[in-house]
Amino acid sequence: MKRLISGLPLLAAVIFGGFFLWGLNPDRDPNEIPSVLISQPAPEFGLDPVPGLETPGLSQSDLVGNERPVVVNVFASWCVPCRAEHAVLTRFMEREGIRLFGINYKDKPEDAVKWLNDLGNPYERIGSDLSGRTGIEWGLSGVPETFIVDGDGTVLFRYVGPVVGPDAVERFTEALTQAGALPNVAES
Amino acid sequence: MRQLIFAFCIGVLPFAANAVEPDEMLTDPVLEQRAREISKDLRCVVCQNQDIDSSNAGVARDLRLLVRERLVTGDSDAEVIAYIRARYGDYVLLKPPLEPATYALWFAPIAFVLIGVFVGGGVLMSRRKQEAFEDLGAEDENTVSEILRQNEAGDAS
Numbered sequence: 228m229k230r231l232i233s234g235l236p237l238l239a240a241v242i243f244g245g246f247f248l249w250g251l252n253p254d255r256d257p258n259e260i261p262s263v264l265i266s267q268p269a270p271e272f273g274l275d276p277v278p279g280l281e282t283p284g285l286s287q288s289d290l291v292g293n294e295r296p297v298v299v300n301v302f303a304s305w306c307v308p309c310r311a312e313h314a315v316l317t318r319f320m321e322r323e324g325i326r327l328f329g330i331n332y333k334d335k336p337e338d339a340v341k342w343l344n345d346l347g348n349p350y351e352r353i354g355s356d357l358s359g360r361t362g363i364e365w366g367l368s369g370v371p372e373t374f375i376v377d378g379d380g381t382v383l384f385r386y387v388g389p390v391v392g393p394d395a396v397e398r399f400t401e402a403l404t405q406a407g408a409l410p411n412v413a414e415s
Numbered sequence: 416m417r418q419l420i421f422a423f424c425i426g427v428l429p430f431a432a433n434a435v436e437p438d439e440m441l442t443d444p445v446l447e448q449r450a451r452e453i454s455k456d457l458r459c460v461v462c463q464n465q466d467i468d469s470s471n472a473g474v475a476r477d478l479r480l481l482v483r484e485r486l487v488t489g490d491s492d493a494e495v496i497a498y499i500r501a502r503y504g505d506y507v508l509l510k511p512p513l514e515p516a517t518y519a520l521w522f523a524p525i526a527f528v529l530i531g532v533f534v535g536g537g538v539l540m541s542r543r544k545q546e547a548f549e550d551l552g553a554e555d556e557n558t559v560s561e562i563l564r565q566n567e568a569g570d571a572s
Contacts, residue, residue, distance in 0.1 A: 263502065362477070
């Protein structure tokens with residue numbers, strides 16, 4: 228009994244030390260929010276196109292019945308990281324052949340049109356979410372956020388923040404490959 | 416002095432200001448009160464541990480408006496919270512729900528107190544037992560009774 232009790236402080240130190248070690252891990256992001264959408268069907272939504280753009284709007288039915296997974300990117304012209312991410316997504320679209328859908332989040336249509344005219348428009352469809360209500364349906368915490376949605380409309384992957392930089396691109400590519408959203412890879 | 420008071424007011428006012436803006440508020444004071452109470456239990460997803468009632472973040476404002484909209488359509492408090500929880504998960508609740516995954520969170524404090532009581536009690540009890548007199552050996556018993564007998568004899572004389 229005495230030996231058991233004398234071991235308790237050590238045990239407590241080990242448990243607390245373990246927690247500290249876990250907390251010190253630089254890869255741990257306390258701001259990371261677990262998404263409830265993963266493995267769930269994409270939320271119900273229907274968005275009109277951005278006025279002034281020829282790109283059609285986006286709704287939930289566009290995400291169902293696709294041959295292969297699609298990428299849904301939430302962006303805005305006022306979002307600075309989106310600008311950097313735009314180049315990455317455009318490259319993914321042109322080189323890897325992903326299908327890219329956009330949700331234009333709380334953006335003035337004229338700003339969005341100008342932004343896309345300046346940078347190019349890699350999106351197949353763009354829905355204009357002026358009120359931000361569709362963003363809530365997706366459990367959005369900010370822009371940009373990027374989702375991979377399976378052909379049957381199931382959300383497979385969520386990336387919070389811009390897909391910019393080697394680590395992010397690697398993680399995203401891995402997710403795309405796993406989802407089978409890269410036709411060029413599948414063929415080779 | 417007057418300047419000092421003015422400076423103090425200027426300094427403090429921004430902190431006293433509320434995040435809930437007048438255009439968000441409902442005209443029905445009962446519903447508004449319920450909305451405020453619900454908002455205090457919902458976490459702003461882009462802030463560190465702040466409820467949406469006191470946050471100025473855009474998403475927090477959207478969620479406040481959503482809460483009010485649901486209340487106006489006749490949802491109960493629980494239904495409103497369930498609606499938002501379905502989209503943002505348990506993370507959005509400032510008070511974690513009681514379910515198997517959170518048993519450790521809820522019951523660990525009680526368990527630790529109980530462990531403390533038992534261990535502490537055990538230590539105290541064992542110490543008390545050590546202090547208790549043990550039976551004297553046969554030889555000591557004889558010596559003691561001999562002394563007692565002599566004392567009694569002495570008293571009698």
